[in-house]
Amino acid sequence: MRTRITNKDGEVRELTDQDVKQMRPMSEVLPANLQRTIGQRGKQHAPTKVKTSIRLSPEVIEHFKGEEGEGWQRRIDQALKQYIREHGHG
DSSP: OOOOSBOTTOOBOOOOHHHHHHOOOHHHHSOGGGOOOTTOOOOOSSOOSOOOOOOOOHHHHHHHHTTTOTTHHHHHHHHHHHHHHHHOOO
């Protein structure tokens, strides 16, 4: 008998080694148009961001990387958007 991996609210519990062993390959469960390599982004319909280079102080980088690390550039983007909302467009 299989143990459910979600609770009554639909939250996924921590997976066990046995859960992982029972998983089927992505190619068996997803249509081909949804299969991607891990980390590969889907087709971008319109550029959502502009690539740029900026020099920031080590304290700023350390603050936004924090303990999580991943997503630090997104957090800087969100902080700058918040600044614009609070201070206007110039």
